[in-house]
Amino acid sequence: MDALLILAGLMLMLLGLIWLIRMAFSTSLFWGLGSLLPPITLIYLLRYWRQARKAVLLGALGIIPLIVGVTLLASQDAERLQAILSLQWMEAEQQAPGSLDIRLNGELNGQPFRPQHAELIDGVLSLREGGDFFARREVQIRLDGQPGPQLKLSLLPDDPAPRPLVEISWLLPEQDLPEARMLQRGYTLHLDLQAQAPNRYVGDFHLVLPRSLATNLSGRIELYSDRLRYRDGRVDLSHDSEDTLAYVLRDYLQRRFATRAVSLADLNVSDFSAGKLDLPVTALVDGQSQQLQVQLSKQARGWQVLDDHYPALPAAQVTPTAPAAAQLQVAPRVQRSVDRRLRFTLQRLLLNPNHYHNLQVRARTLTGRQAQGRFDGVNTRGEVVIRQTLSGTDEATFQLRPEDIRSIELLEP
Template sequence: MDALLILGGVLLILCGLVWLVMRAFSTSLLWGWGSLIPPLTLFYVLRHWRKARSPLGLSGLGFIPLIVGLTLLANQDAQRLQALLSLQWLQAEVPPPAELAIDLQGELYGRPFQPQQGELIDGVLSLREGRDFFAQSELTIRLPQPQPGAVRLDVLPADEGQLPEVEISWLLPEQDLPEARRLSRGYTLHLNLQPLAPNKLVGDFHLLLPAQFKTSLSGNLELYTNGLRYKGDAVDRHFDSADTLAYVIHDYLQRRFATRQVRLDKLPVPRLPAKQLDLSVRAEIEGEWQELPLLLKKTDNRGWWVEADHFPPLPAAVQPVLATAVTPARNETVERSSRPLDRRLRFSLDALLRSPNRYQNLTMRVQTERGNSAEGRFQGIEADGRILLRQRLSGQGEISYRLRPEEVVRIELLEP
């Protein structure tokens, strides 16, 4: 409403000024050209008041909705009004600097590919273009033998054996869900990535898929190796990721118990973004495992922090290192009954995230916040917490869906 009032008032003022100039030209050509100069316009109004009063009245009426609209805007959003009056909207928008130095030449399925996000975590190399729920284009390479440190790999079309799995996906403007293609041999791949402190890999990349996939990429990559982000030498606690939460909790437990002998168990998959998280954390402190309920909060000043954290730094403190989560292998209890087990009973998103192995390879249907739906067989929870579904097409090939838990509004299990 405030925008309509402001726009209507400005239009009335402009119409009045145009009408005034037209009256000046009807008086004489000299007065017409002179009225385009503000000081001479005032002289024309004083000299020919009878002709000028109607256009001035129309312009004066425009100030009424203009002032009312600005008042409403000031009450509802003072910062927006300040930006409007300071004419910031006239300045060209400067794109934010890229987080990663990714320089790739080529195309992905016949389309230009310029990824803004890249990571290599738990042996999965991912390059994404676009920041929406579904990427505009995405390249995923699953390495068969993930290893820390430098990564060097060369694959030729004639190679056999256990090779990386390559998957490409893209989203066309007229589509609600992306299409995907996957292959495990018959391509050319070159990776030569070297570690770059504190948590990056940089190096050469080359990928050439068979002709029908219309994909050829070559250039330099810079990838994150975990979910931490840094500001200078310090971890950015404002970034939403499971690794950031683990870092904050690990640092908190070290200072709370005044020891560096702290090792975290794997954290439950958090629902991010969020402003507050209530977690039950399992940690080994000086050789003894403990269950600790923690309330994490996120503020603009501190980022993520643990409530009631008033503990001082450790003496001669060294930058805390994110402990590797070690989870002992546990065999899930298998229910035996004379009748088949119906897993649809008490099925929910929380139950799926808590016990993903219980629903492995079962068909389910998911609906997202945007109204999109995906159906396929559940393949597990990926390292970044995404739910992986795969649907086999009627011909050759299959479609993969990677869904973030926080985007899921409804999930339904379709078979017992």
């Protein structure tokens, strides 16, 4: 609607200008040629106002739908308006080094969807538009585990379970929290993805949700398969992610203990803003557990371990007579049960409510009230729902607005 109003306004203004130039040519050839230049056009308007005012009025009428259309566009998609006014659309489209090639057509919740971030990690395919804490628009598809070198999946609305869980979310300009819809049936999904070195999936993507959700996407996508980034064929150590830190720490431990048989436990790092980290590291080195305290710093070359003076490992040598002996047996990844209480915040709860569903929480409001019980999700109004068992089968339900919550605790790991 906004685009039609803007186009209608511009058309009326253009017709008014063409009519004015035609009037100038009908007056004389001199005025006609002169009307093509703005200063002479203004002089013609002042001298022949009685004849030219009709064309001016037609052009002025075009200002009304133009202003209405621009106002609607600003309220619905401010970034798109800014890109139009800054004339970015006139520049040749260039793909930044290391960026993803995403060519999707369609809409999410009735609005154009242009994701800048895409990944398929730990079995979750995510397409995300916007770089803030809450995505402006996002699609998540939870698959049954991380796929191998190839992923082919075709589902129709009537196909039986089990089916991946599809979640879409969107954040309107006047909202503080995004709205989300989840469904496990009634949609059409087609994936044909191939793994490409070093850490990407590339292929076709097609998703159609029920008509009430106004979401259909089709095209070719490129996704990261981990949170490492590469530059000129090498790992970009300046990228802030747990995978980058794990890469740096694994290389450090391999050189420190002179072995390639190193496996790391999860690091659980969420804040990289300080540029310095003091991490407790649990690793399995040659089959033996190691507990270390390691300091990292982000320098010009990226993340590095402080006081790292260990030499590089010698290149692995292959013995032709015994090839199996040259292969180092890499220890399995250490599995640790992650205590979700350590990183729990209200923002994490709102961002991923399914991760904490049915766990014991305790919330305190700004007015001093306390609500304790099991977390029962976030309702359609964005309120945190806490369910408390009173006695027997009796229950009480608390619905708290996020802005009214002073503090919230997770009582179970």
